Ligand SMILES: *[C@@H]1O[C@H](CO)[C@@H](O)[C@H](O)[C@H]1NC(C)=O
Ligand SMILES: *[C@@H]1O[C@H](CO)[C@@H](O)[C@H](O)[C@H]1NC(C)=O
């Protein structure tokens with residue numbers, strides 16, 4: 001039921017999707033399913049004009065299976081039925097519908113590298129630009145010209161092209177000549193729906209159809225029916241829209257983080273399913289089309305890097321200088337739950353925003369700011385307050401109904417607030433006051449009757465006033481927006497935590513960006529709010545929560561950095577974001593974790609280096625760069641087989657002669673043995689001086705040792721004489737016990753420029769080997 005209410009937490013909204021099991025169920029030898037096949041293109045016989053001809057011939061040559069021989073079919077037909085996609089940019093190979101016998105036969109083809117079954121993706125915003133200190137008159141916005149001409153490919157559920165956020169007013173008419181994408185025609189979608197803002201739109205669903213040939217695709221085009229893609233893409237690069245709001249809340253000028261960037265949508269998420277083969281096809285096409293940035297708010301859980309379509313496609317993207325920005329997932333707060341923990345892309349965690357909506361004013365004039373998103377300007381003015389034993393449990397619709405029109409009912413703070421919300425809604429009360437601090441409700445909840453949720457800290461004030469006055473009254477104000485709420489940000493309770501199950505040796509997530517209660521454009525055909533139990537409301541802008549909403553904020557900042565520093569590699573851009581991220585909230589205290597019991601600090605396993613800080617990332621002082629070979633060295637150290645490495649790298653030009661797990665990453669994670677409870681680990685890092693000015697700069701190190709560890713940095717001073725000069729240093733982390741069994745501890749290394757403003761910070765995590 002909650003799946004129909006758009007305003008409900010996106011993560012709840014998607015609950016039915018989460019329940020879909022992987023399609024990787026055991027198959028009998030004659031049963032067919034879709035496989036993704038990696039091929040070694042260097043072994044393609046000269047006779048084939050194209051890789052597609054080669055792949056087709058391979059499929060042709062597969063011996064028919066026993067079961068197929070009972071139903072003889074035209075081989076042309078069976079070929080077109082078997083081949084789902086051929087891939088050439090994100091990976092070398094194809095996807096095909098095969099039986100196990102056919103798969104076995106195919107494995108004998110020359111050039112075969114690897115094969116695995118298609119699988120299902122897990123999916124994971126206008127004030128946020130101000131919260132990130134983006135300002136039209138200084139810093140990254142003006143320097144990047146608001147992301148002008150950077151092309152962001154969004155891999156998602158499509159777009160609602162009529163949304164005002166996709167209008168191209170103010171966009172230059174010279175689309176960069178490298179752009180090869182198109183506006184693909186489909187159901188309710190024609191080529192004139194793209195423009196100078198939305199420059200491309202394509203759709204991919206052959207994988208879904210292969211998995212379920214009888215499936216009926218409801219809207220067979222890049223048109224969004226879910227709202228997810230419209231929301232994420234307009235968060236990255238939506239144009240300026242005056243007077244946007246969610247039912248009067250968060251009213252203002254909507255805009256994306258990079259409002260002058262160009263957008264291209266690759267629809268791979270469908271109401272009918274989400275297949276790895278379609279995601280690969282979307283990313284493959286985005287790379288071929290010439291995007292600069294890929295934003296992908298979804299991921300694949302529990303897969304090794306060499307079978308993860310996002311890892312595979314983003315390696316090819318990284319080689320071409322395309323930055324891939326991805327979401328960590330919504331499986332927090334447990335540790336080691338994140339997806340997209342891939343060393344060559346950006347992994348984004350979600351945080352809260354300094355914003356809330358609505359207030360309660362008591363008859364004595366006292367005003368309490370709370371939280372409500374009731375989607376109408378309900379008049380709840382000077383109503384009597386009802387507080388009595390019979391009704392205030394707010395657990396009986398019958399009893400509540402008796403008092404429904406009497407006044408504002410105060411619900412008892414000691415009972416479950418979620419069931420109270422359901423009861424007051426069903427009883428159609430004229431007003432209700434509920435008490436909760438539960439971040440689940442505050443970050444992602446919903447109210448469908450004229451009510452307000454306030455902190456239990458204020459319960460005594462409200463109840464005492466109601467009890468001690470003969471005729472207590474109150475007013476609830478809706479469609480009110482408050483910003484500057486402290487403390488903020490906090491790590492969202494739901495944001496998935498590191499270490500990365502697919503490769504724990506690199507600290508993930510990388511950074512945190514706003515993800516809770518984000519306003520962005522939405523589709524008009526899906527409910528965005530509800531009044532009572534039966535009135536569904538549509539809205540052109542919706543408030544959604546999730547790492548899916550955090551990722552496009554980071555993608556937008558990446559687009560701005562690409563515009564400001566076109567020569568920077570994906571690793572350099574990620575480094576700038578990590579080393580300048582802010583570990584403090586707006587009270588200048590360490591950012592809190594809404595996923596653990598109150599007042600605990602968010603660790604780097606929850607938020608990476610901290611909240612993304614776009615203006616600081618523009619000028620990071622030093623960067624930690626990495627080349628494609630550096631990532632290959634890491635894959636070699638993982639003891640992957642040559643074929644597993646080839647599935648990711650696609651090229652035999654890489655080799656394992658310089659195997660190393662010590663990637664030049666701007667953060668540190670080291671594991672102590674949970675048996676011996678000790679560890680000594682050495683890292684070597686190389687930084688490049690990208691400081692502005694004449695290039696001379698001296699940095700001195702400042703270390704915060706994780707509890708129980710001693711961190712030694714050598715040398716402790718780095719003196720640069722010119723721009724782009726590189727210098728190396730080593731870090732030794734020695735852990736000798738002293739923290740509770742299986743606990744993790746945290747510190748950092750900060751390179752502080754002499755007489756300068758630069759602080760280049762790297763978080764450190766010392767973790768128990770038991771957590772991965
Ligand atoms: C595309 O569709 C829109 C809306 O239906 C219509 O106004 C327009 O004429 C169509 N353009 C083309 C080229 O068919
Ligand atoms: C509360 O309920 C009891 C029993 O149902 C009833 O007798 C009593 O009058 C009610 N009190 C109020 C204040 O409504």
Ligand SMILES: *[C@@H]1O[C@H](CO)[C@@H](O)[C@H](O)[C@H]1NC(C)=O
Pocket residue numbers: 352353437439486487488489490592593594595596597598599
């Ligand atoms: C969760 O975050 C909100 C907003 O930053 C904050 O007001 C609240 O105190 C946090 N809750 C917990 C339990 O930390």
Ligand SMILES: *[C@@H]1O[C@H](CO)[C@@H](O)[C@H](O)[C@H]1NC(C)=O
Pocket residue numbers: 653654655656657
């Ligand atoms: C490995 O790659 C490096 C750099 O491309 C090259 O110099 C070296 O000769 C290669 N070694 C082997 C054994 O192929």
Ligand SMILES: *[C@@H]1O[C@H](CO)[C@@H](O)[C@H](O)[C@H]1NC(C)=O
Pocket residue numbers: 674675769770771772
């Ligand atoms: C270490 O962690 C592993 C994995 O969780 C666990 O199986 C093992 O029992 C732990 N060993 C000790 C000594 O705690």
